[in-house]
Amino acid sequence: MNILLTNDDGIFSEGIRALYESLSRIGKVIIVAPDSERSAVGHAITLSDPLRVKKINRGGKFFGYATTGTPADCVKLAIRAILKKRPDIVVSGINLGPNVGYSVLYSGTVSGATEGAILGIPSFAISLATFTNPNYSFAAEFAKKLAKQILKHKNLPKGTLLNVNIPAVEKKRIKGVRIVKQSGQAIEERFDKREDPRKRIYYWLTGEIIKSDGRDEADIETVRKNYISITPIHCDMTDYDFMDKLKLWKF
Amino acid sequence: MNILLTNDDGIFSEGIRALYESLSRIGKVIIVAPDSERSAVGHAITLSDPLRVKKINRGGKFFGYATTGTPADCVKLAIRAILKKRPDIVVSGINLGPNVGYSVLYSGTVSGATEGAILGIPSFAISLATFTNPNYSFAAEFAKKLAKQILKHKNLPKGTLLNVNIPAVEKKRIKGVRIVKQSGQAIEERFDKREDPRKRIYYWLTGEIIKSDGRDEADIETVRKNYISITPIHCDMTDYDFMDKLKLWKF
Numbered sequence: 138m139n140i141l142l143t144n145d146d147g148i149f150s151e152g153i154r155a156l157y158e159s160l161s162r163i164g165k166v167i168i169v170a171p172d173s174e175r176s177a178v179g180h181a182i183t184l185s186d187p188l189r190v191k192k193i194n195r196g197g198k199f200f201g202y203a204t205t206g207t208p209a210d211c212v213k214l215a216i217r218a219i220l221k222k223r224p225d226i227v228v229s230g231i232n233l234g235p236n237v238g239y240s241v242l243y244s245g246t247v248s249g250a251t252e253g254a255i256l257g258i259p260s261f262a263i264s265l266a267t268f269t270n271p272n273y274s275f276a277a278e279f280a281k282k283l284a285k286q287i288l289k290h291k292n293l294p295k296g297t298l299l300n301v302n303i304p305a306v307e308k309k310r311i312k313g314v315r316i317v318k319q320s321g322q323a324i325e326e327r328f329d330k331r332e333d334p335r336k337r338i339y340y341w342l343t344g345e346i347i348k349s350d351g352r353d354e355a356d357i358e359t360v361r362k363n364y365i366s367i368t369p370i371h372c373d374m375t376d377y378d379f380m381d382k383l384k385l386w387k388f
Numbered sequence: 389m390n391i392l393l394t395n396d397d398g399i400f401s402e403g404i405r406a407l408y409e410s411l412s413r414i415g416k417v418i419i420v421a422p423d424s425e426r427s428a429v430g431h432a433i434t435l436s437d438p439l440r441v442k443k444i445n446r447g448g449k450f451f452g453y454a455t456t457g458t459p460a461d462c463v464k465l466a467i468r469a470i471l472k473k474r475p476d477i478v479v480s481g482i483n484l485g486p487n488v489g490y491s492v493l494y495s496g497t498v499s500g501a502t503e504g505a506i507l508g509i510p511s512f513a514i515s516l517a518t519f520t521n522p523n524y525s526f527a528a529e530f531a532k533k534l535a536k537q538i539l540k541h542k543n544l545p546k547g548t549l550l551n552v553n554i555p556a557v558e559k560k561r562i563k564g565v566r567i568v569k570q571s572g573q574a575i576e577e578r579f580d581k582r583e584d585p586r587k588r589i590y591y592w593l594t595g596e597i598i599k600s601d602g603r604d605e606a607d608i609e610t611v612r613k614n615y616i617s618i619t620p621i622h623c624d625m626t627d628y629d630f631m632d633k634l635k636l637w638k639f
Binding site: 174176177178179180181182183184185187188189190207209210213214217218239241242243248251255257282283286290292293294295296297299313314316318319321323324326327328330331337338339340341342365367368369370371372373374375376377378379380382383384386387388 | 425427428429430431432433434435436438439440441458460461464465468469490492493494499502506508533534537541543544545546547548550564565567569570572574575577578579581582588589590591592593616618619620621622623624625626627628629630631633634635637638639
């Protein structure tokens with residue numbers, strides 16, 4: 138099995154190393170990842186700058202390609218230019234921090250897997266729901282199990298990827314796996330307005346705590362209750378339900 | 389009517405000026421847009437850098453705020469920090485070049501409207517299907533008509549925006565308006581591998597011609613046949629159809 142691995146925290150992150158070590162036990166892992174952090178890049182691709190690629194060895198057998206691009210660029214580059222053989226699966230992660238609710242739209246980690254799905258390869262993104270003191274070992278184990286399931290069932294629809302979020306608790310406290318929708322909960326956010334030493338105003342985006350009413354059977358609540366959430370995400374964003382109503386408008 | 393206007397070609401582009409002039413006839417237009425081009429930024433937001441805002445006057449009544457952020461940042465900043473009053477509608481465009489098929493996922497223009505929808509404001513993105521010699525006048529007129537329809541019907545679902553693509557032909561050759569899905573056609577692309585003067589390799593993404601088999605009733609074909617395409621896009625990317633099958637997997 139050929140596994141293409143990417144992420145948005147960069148090739149030197151601990152999350153991608155944990156994933157590399159776990160997935161190496163079930164296949165040949167090729168890493169193509171950003172040369173530094175690219176968080177919240179959404180599904181960005183690089184059109185107006187050239188991309189550069191550098192071979193990296195992080196010690197042991199950990200060998201990969203670092204690029205100057207985004208996660209989506211990495212997957213495109215890997216498949217269209219670097220790899221001799223098409224991978225059987227694309228895995229993106231392990232992200233430091235959850236990717237749930239509307240954050241899915243902003244996530245570089247998810248976009249790496251999205252690009253895999255666009256290119257017709259079974260893909261998943263995996264994130265650990267903490268920003269501090271991460272322990273990636275359980276998430277890395279779970280990724281291995283999921284990769285095997287994907288290749289066994291072979292029924293992921295074209296253009297659909299899996300978005301996985303792992304609670305950041307001890308293995309024994311994890312209650313199980315739930316297949317849930319992406320939450321539509323509002324994101325709590327605000328801008329800190331500050332003045333620099335030269336008296337010029339600038340803004341920092343902050344306060345991204347995600348609200349939840351506790352009733353929603355969706356990814357945010359699921360992870361909070363210590364279940365692993367898996368959400369199938371598709372690249373067709375059409376709101377089919379609204380099409381008939383829209384046809385009644387007069388143009 | 390308060391109209392918030394953004395784009396991804398930047399505040400100095402011709403597309404946003406055309407839109408400003410047309411929409412000014414039906415409401416008060418406030419412009420918050422990137423200070424330069426931000427194409428293919430996907431739904432990126434800026435977390436690790438501060439954002440700066442500068443007042444711009446392009447002559448006449450054209451007055452706006454240029455930011456160092458992406459289109460999604462612009463809409464967030466406008467609503468959370470700059471504007472005193474919540475806008476009634478968010479309009480993003482007019483983009484130079486179509487945003488159809490999987491390009492919707494890469495598009496900065498669409499992401500400006502997506503951010504509006506996430507924040508609960510009726511929103512649309514509008515693009516002109518040419519990369520050269522644009523004539524924005526018909527698209528700008530159409531945007532005005534569409535804004536009125538949105539505010540008249542008031543039935544855009546929460547989290548749903550409209551993605552509009554205008555054929556780049558004379559007004560009399562436009563055949564009408566069609567409500568269609570986002571195309572799932574593959575994107576033709578490749579990387580040009582080049583060597584810089586210092587003998588180092590770099591890659592350019594190129595060849596983004598979108599294939600079409602001509603049968604698909606979706607945005608790509610619709611615009612190619614000289615119809616205006618309108619696709620309702622929603623921010624919930626869950627693939628509900630696949631959820632039941634996924635529940636049968638063993639974890």
